[in-house]
Amino acid sequence: MRVLIVDDERPARARLRQLLAAQPGIAALAEARDGVEALEVAAAFRPDVVFLDIQMPEVNGLEAAAALAATLPAPAPLVVFVTAYDTYALDAFEACAVDYLLKPCDGNRLARTLERLQGRLRERANLAPAGLAQLLVGERGATRVVRTGDILWLETADNYVVLHTAAGAPLLRHTLAALLPQLGPGFMRCHRRAAVQLACVERIATNDKGDGSVLLHGGTQAPLSRQYRTALLAALAPPRTMPP
Structure with missing residues (x-):
């Protein structure tokens, strides 16, 4: 928990x-x-x-x-x-x-x-239903299937969410706030306008003000704001048992 x-x-x-x-x-x-x-x-x-x-x-x-x-x-x-x-x-x-x-x-x-x-x-x-295994994205008369496991990070773009993957960045007509609960606990906000898949995070870099970026698999970067940094770090690190 x-x-x-x-x-x-x-x-x-x-x-x-x-x-x-x-x-x-x-x-x-x-x-x-x-x-x-x-x-x-x-x-x-x-x-x-x-x-x-x-x-x-x-x-x-x-x-x-x-x-x-x-x-x-x-x-x-x-x-x-x-x-x-x-x-x-x-x-x-x-x-x-x-x-x-x-x-x-x-x-x-x-x-x-x-x-x-x-x-x-x-x-x-x-x-409760499990997190979505895939998303369907409409593209010029066709439908693309995007596996949620392939999504590195998510970014808001007006009334759309950009699904950043190694193979591209299709647009899903949705809001980030409504989409995140459907994806399950494997995804977490790192910024007001962005969220990352926890399993894809490799490194977190911050500046003196506490903002920065999240480095993901393949060298991709997502923005990080101070507001979400503490919670993101806590989600990535298991609790340490204190010595008696």
């Missing part, structure tokens, strides 16, 4: 990240410092699960959970609230939280939560 940790306290984020990295079944981890940043990171990272603190400035955890459910493509990420207070439990479960953890949580309690989350995700997977 892909997990986003949201907490305004850095030590709390680090502690939960350490516990999660030691558990099996975690594919990628990302962090956000508050509810506002959580919405930005989640749009690029597309988490399966969000561990949310409740008491945060500006946008609290309950508000952030509602915003995530309203703005992200379906299905919305599963939510686990992590807080030092037990007074929000009723509100949390009314917000359809999968679990409610009290700080400081331990590894055994977290493991039970992850088992519950994995069960929910398996149920979703059994109901």
Whole structure:
């Protein structure tokens, strides 16, 4: 599962990240410092699960959970609230939280939560269709079949998406926002106007401002913006287990 940790306290984020990295079944981890940043990171990272603190400035955890459910493509990420207070439990479960953890949580309690989350995700997977294996692109009275596995990166062009492959760059009449959920978790945004296939990424180069480019198979490059860099790096790198 892909997990986003949201907490305004850095030590709390680090502690939960350490516990999660030691558990099996975690594919990628990302962090956000508050509810506002959580919405930005989640749009690029597309988490399966969000561990949310409740008491945060500006946008609290309950508000952030509602915003995530309203703005992200379906299905919305599963939510686990992590807080030092037990007074929000009723509100949390009314917000359809999968679990409610009290700080400081331990590894055994977290493991039970992850088992519950994995069960929910398996149920979703059994109901959800797999990512598209191919796309059909109309070209001058003909139809081209483009295998999604051949797509290096995607780029918006007005009302079209450019499908960059080693054999060409056909135009698909679609929007990037609507197409990405259909392609599955193997594709991720790297820029407001671009997304890459994770399996094709070879190197990431950034400048002093945090922007840069993503180098793909065959020397192809896609633009990278600072907004999406952290989530992209988290998706590419498996979590490291911390030593005891």
